[in-house]
Amino acid sequence: MKLATLQNGQRDGRLAVVNRTLTQAVWAPAPYLTLQLALDDWQQASPILTALSQQLEAGALASFAFASEACLAPLPRAYQWADGSAYVNHVELVRRARGATMPDTFWTDPLMYQGGSDDLLGPRAPIVCPQVDYGIDFEAELAVITDDVPMTCPPADAASHIKLIMLVNDVSLRNLIPPELAKGFGFFQSKPASAFSPVAVTPDELGEAWQDCKVHLPLYVHWNGQQVCQANAGVDMVFNFAQLIAHVAKTRRLGAGSIIGSGTVSNTDRRQGYACIAEQRALEMIEYGAPRTPYLQYGDTVQIEMCDARGQSIFGRIEQVVQPLGQ
Amino acid sequence: MKLATLQNGQRDGRLAVVNRTLTQAVWAPAPYLTLQLALDDWQQASPILTALSQQLEAGALASFAFASEACLAPLPRAYQWADGSAYVNHVELVRRARGATMPDTFWTDPLMYQGGSDDLLGPRAPIVCPQVDYGIDFEAELAVITDDVPMTCPPADAASHIKLIMLVNDVSLRNLIPPELAKGFGFFQSKPASAFSPVAVTPDELGEAWQDCKVHLPLYVHWNGQQVCQANAGVDMVFNFAQLIAHVAKTRRLGAGSIIGSGTVSNTDRRQGYACIAEQRALEMIEYGAPRTPYLQYGDTVQIEMCDARGQSIFGRIEQVVQPLGQ
Numbered sequence: 001m002k003l004a005t006l007q008n009g010q011r012d013g014r015l016a017v018v019n020r021t022l023t024q025a026v027w028a029p030a031p032y033l034t035l036q037l038a039l040d041d042w043q044q045a046s047p048i049l050t051a052l053s054q055q056l057e058a059g060a061l062a063s064f065a066f067a068s069e070a071c072l073a074p075l076p077r078a079y080q081w082a083d084g085s086a087y088v089n090h091v092e093l094v095r096r097a098r099g100a101t102m103p104d105t106f107w108t109d110p111l112m113y114q115g116g117s118d119d120l121l122g123p124r125a126p127i128v129c130p131q132v133d134y135g136i137d138f139e140a141e142l143a144v145i146t147d148d149v150p151m152t153c154p155p156a157d158a159a160s161h162i163k164l165i166m167l168v169n170d171v172s173l174r175n176l177i178p179p180e181l182a183k184g185f186g187f188f189q190s191k192p193a194s195a196f197s198p199v200a201v202t203p204d205e206l207g208e209a210w211q212d213c214k215v216h217l218p219l220y221v222h223w224n225g226q227q228v229c230q231a232n233a234g235v236d237m238v239f240n241f242a243q244l245i246a247h248v249a250k251t252r253r254l255g256a257g258s259i260i261g262s263g264t265v266s267n268t269d270r271r272q273g274y275a276c277i278a279e280q281r282a283l284e285m286i287e288y289g290a291p292r293t294p295y296l297q298y299g300d301t302v303q304i305e306m307c308d309a310r311g312q313s314i315f316g317r318i319e320q321v322v323q324p325l326g327q
Numbered sequence: 328m329k330l331a332t333l334q335n336g337q338r339d340g341r342l343a344v345v346n347r348t349l350t351q352a353v354w355a356p357a358p359y360l361t362l363q364l365a366l367d368d369w370q371q372a373s374p375i376l377t378a379l380s381q382q383l384e385a386g387a388l389a390s391f392a393f394a395s396e397a398c399l400a401p402l403p404r405a406y407q408w409a410d411g412s413a414y415v416n417h418v419e420l421v422r423r424a425r426g427a428t429m430p431d432t433f434w435t436d437p438l439m440y441q442g443g444s445d446d447l448l449g450p451r452a453p454i455v456c457p458q459v460d461y462g463i464d465f466e467a468e469l470a471v472i473t474d475d476v477p478m479t480c481p482p483a484d485a486a487s488h489i490k491l492i493m494l495v496n497d498v499s500l501r502n503l504i505p506p507e508l509a510k511g512f513g514f515f516q517s518k519p520a521s522a523f524s525p526v527a528v529t530p531d532e533l534g535e536a537w538q539d540c541k542v543h544l545p546l547y548v549h550w551n552g553q554q555v556c557q558a559n560a561g562v563d564m565v566f567n568f569a570q571l572i573a574h575v576a577k578t579r580r581l582g583a584g585s586i587i588g589s590g591t592v593s594n595t596d597r598r599q600g601y602a603c604i605a606e607q608r609a610l611e612m613i614e615y616g617a618p619r620t621p622y623l624q625y626g627d628t629v630q631i632e633m634c635d636a637r638g639q640s641i642f643g644r645i646e647q648v649v650q651p652l653g654q
Contacts, residue, residue, distance in 0.1 A: 011367055011582075040338055077406045077582055079445035082515070106510075113512040114441045118406035118582035130479050130578065151652055152457050173578060183433075185440040186513015188409070192578040251457065251500060251519040255338075255404055255445035325478055 001053040002199040003028075003164065004316075005035050005072045007122075012036060013072040017052045018199050022316050024063040026056050035074055035200070039257040042147045042163055050202075068316045073120040073196035074166055075145065075257060081117035081194070082248045083141070083170060083261035084110050086239040090266035090279055097282035110239045110247045113186050115170075117259065121195035123316060126323040127171055127296070129192065135175030136296040136322055140221045140275035140304045141168040142233055143261040144241045145200060149254035158245035159213050161254075165206065167197035167219075167304055167315045168261055174278055174295060197304070198316030205314065213240035215306070217314075219265050221275055222303040223296075228280075229273040233265045233306070296322045328380040329526040330355075330491065331643075332362050332399045334449075339363060340399040344379045345526050349643050351390040353383050362401055362527070366584040369474045369490060377529075395643045400447040400523035401493055402472065402584060408444035408521070409575045410468070410497060410588035411437050413566040417593035417606055424609035437566045437574045440513050442497075444586065448522035450643060453650040454498055454623070456519065462502030463623040463649055467548045467602035467631045468495040469560055470588040471568045472527060476581035485572035486540050488581075492533065494524035494546075494631055494642045495588055501605055501622060524631070525643030532641065540567035542633070544641075546592045548602055549630040550623075555607075556600040560592045560633070623649045 004025065005013035015028035015035050028049060032038040038045040055061045085091050091111060092102045129136050145164040153161070176190035203210045209217045216234030220227060239247070244260050265275045274280040281291035296302070304318040331352065332340035342355035342362050355376060359365040365372040382388045412418050418438060419429045456463050472491040480488070503517035530537045536544045543561025547554060566574070571587050592602045601607040608618035623629070631645040 079404045079406060080443055082443070085512075103510075109510075111510055111512055112515055114443050114515055114518075116407055116409070116441050116579065117444070118585055119580055128478065134578065151455065176578070181511055183430075183436075183438055184508055184513075185412075185438055186511075188439055188441055188575065189578045191441075193580075248515065250516045251461070251503070252443065252516075253446055253520075258445055 001050050001202045002205060003035060003049070003074060004066070004199045005074050005076060006070050007072055011076060013076055017049055017056055018066050019056050019063070020312070022066055022199065022313060024056065025066040026052060026061050026063050028052070036257050039145065039147060039163065042256065068198040069124050071124070071198040072122040074164070074200040075259065076120055076122070078117040078120060078257055078259050079255050080258035081115035081120070081261070082112055082258070083115050083263060084112045084239060084244045085263035086110065086237050086244060087263055087266035088238040089236050089268045090264050093282045094278055097285035107238060110244055112244065112247055115191060115194070119193040121193050123195060123198045123318045125195055125320065127302070127320050128323050128325055129173065130325045132298055132324070133175065134173040137172045137174050137277045138221070138296065138302045139170040139172055139264040140219055140229060141170050141262045141264060142215050143168045143259050146245060146254055146258045146260065147256045149245060149249050149258065151249055151251065151253045153246055153249040155242040155246040158242040158249070161245060162203060162213065162241055164200035165203060165215065166200040167306060167318055169195040169302060169304055169318050169320060170261060170264070171195070172276070172278070195318055195320055197318055201314060209234070209308070213242040217306050217308070219275060220305050220307070221273070224300055227273070229275045231265045231267040231272040231275055233262070236267050237262065298322050298324055328377050328529045329532060330362060330376070330401060331393070331526045332401050332403060333397050334399055338403060340403055344376055344383055345393050346383050346390070347639070349393055349526065349640060351383065352393040353379055353388050353390045355379070363584050366472065366474060366490065369583065395525040396451050398451070398525040399449040401491070401527035402586065403447055403449070405444040405447060405584055405586050406582050407585035408442035408447070408588070409439055409585070410442050410590060411439045411566060411571045412590035413437065413564050413571060414590055414593035415565040416563050416595045417591050420609045421605055424612035434565060437571055439571065439574055442518060442521070446520045448520050450522060450525045450645045452522055452647065454629070454647045455650050455652055456500065457652045459625055459651070460502065461500040464499045464501050464604045465548070465623065465629045466497040466499055466591040467546055467556060468497050468589050468591055469542050469546070470495045470586050473572060473581055473585045473587065474583045476572060476576050476585065478576055478578065478580045480573055480576040482569040482573040485569040485576070488572060489530060489540065489568055491527035491529060492542065493527040494633060494645055496522040496629060496631055496645050496647060497588060497591070498522070499603070499605070522645050522647055524645055528641060536561070536635070540569040544633055544635070546602060547632050547634070548600070551627055554600070556602045558592045558594040558599040558602055560589070563594050564589065625649050625651055
């Protein structure tokens with residue numbers, strides 16, 4: 001099942017069930033008018049939405065044309081957005097570039113940060129940043145949406161709480177990060193609004209590509225039309241989504257609709273490219289002593305997409321342009 | 328106007344308007360069945376709810392008895408919870424106790440962290456913690472709720488976005504903080520669910536005590552029935568709520584219903600006591616070379632309350648007992 005939230009003038013949009021090829025959709029019925037309402041009551045909602053999805057796929061329903069342009073984020077605002085750094089290779093590389101070592105515990109204890117979730121952008125929303133010299137970067141990731149997760153939920157149980165999967169562009173303002181992290185309280189101004197793929201899909205939509213709570217498929221990133229990443233999200237993911245959820249739930253329960261991110265996808269095989277500019281700059285720093293690739297400029301475009309073995313886009317495409325404020 | 332969210336078996340509860348002495352209440356009318364729904368449409372909702380409040384005060388409405396025990400948090404889940412450390416004295420003291428100095432910029436650049444907001448506790452909810460040796464601490468604070476705030480909103484404009492004020496117990500797990508902050512990404516496991524006062528009030532309810540976007544009244548904390556704090560929240564607050572909002576909005580817009588916290592209230596005048604145990608332990612560390620006051624134990628109670636000049640409780644009382652998981 002694939003779900004999208006379409007613009008309807010309301011803050012939370014309107015939930016729709018989308019077909020596998022992302023061409024047709026039907027509205028979700030009341031009381032599941034928004035994705036959050038469905039997640040709040042997922043045990044009841046899921047079979048109803050699944051049945052609709054099957055009928056839609058069978059051509060048994062009057063449907064309407066689906067357009068990613070009309071999408072908000074699957075959850076245009078959420079109650080929880082926790083992002084990991086599960087591709088530890090990325091963390092090690094960025095640290096090495098600035099002459100820092102990485103504690104060995106980073107291979108066993110997930111690094112996660114608490115994100116802000118009141119403004120989650122749709123797949124075509126611009127990346128609005130008041131100053132280009134903040135060092136605007138993309139971060140192509142995967143994320144899952146959970147139902148209610150109890151406190152101290154172990155990884156073995158966490159898998160069953162993964163209800164939906166989607167793509168994320170976790171925009172980062174690189175030049176704000178060092179002074180902000182130096183203050184000791186983590187990210188805030190350096191992590192503006194993130195953008196999400198047109199649809200969120202149930203794990204079964206991924207077939208055999210969903211294994212061990214990882215998505216074993218390449219993630220494609222295009223920057224100004226040029227492909228810069230084809231890293232496989234199932235490779236080098238040191239902590240799977242179940243482990244990330246368990247980390248988050250150590251001292252708290254999670255409410256239905258919590259979003260848990262993987263962190264920037266990164267393969268140790270450098271031929272797979274980079275899912276964030278910071279990683280490329282780190283490699284340049286190590287090789288040449290200085291970064292050569294600039295961060296995003298106003299007018300730049302970023303596209304993020306993942307396709308199945310037959311080349312069919314699974315989540316639809318995130319496609320954003322960088323803009324100054326007030327444009 | 329005073330607003331409360333009462334338990335009704337739903338995740339977001341049901342919005343009620345409460346009288347000034349916190350004894351009687353009336354239900355908010357549709358479509359304002361929850362506080363978030365009212366905040367989403369505050370310009371329309373506010374005059375309707377204000378009129379109800381005035382009629383309730385005048386005894387012109389059939390009302391029901393109000394009980395803090397029936398309250399959820401004013402927002403039982405929210406889209407944004409950003410907490411500051413506006414009482415810089417507290418930060419300096421805690422750092423001094425561990426032999427660290429504080430950068431001078433902390434007096435001019437607010438220290439804020441991104442909190443998790445999917446599980447905001449009601450005023451009588453227990454503090455549930457799986458292990459007492461995590462070092463459970465209370466933090467008595469004030470917080471405001473905003474409407475929509477535009478990106479780069481300056482402090483002078485931010486004041487007008489403050490719609491409601493409430494009390495918070497920002498529970499912290501002190502022994503998890505050093506290793507977590509050492510990882511560099513800020514708090515996560517060390518900041519479990521926070522609890523909120525029975526009612527949230529509009530700034531006008533504070534009369535002259537609301538000045539310069541600060542609440543100029545003593546905040547009372549009782550630990551196991553003994554008063555440990557009477558610090559005035561208007562004293563030593565280095566950044567007011569407008570400045571905190573502007574800090575948060577530097578690179579993002581804020582959605583309606585965003586909660587912005589002050590951080591632990593702290594007066595340089597030590598006779599006013601402590602709003603968190605960590606501060607008392609820091610003083611003991613400085614004076615005796617070791618802390619003497621233990622953190623919270625299972626069964627301990629914490630009460631947080633603020634009263635007006637006539638002794639009337641403004642927000643109702645937060646009153647929590649510390650419990651292990653599964654009790």
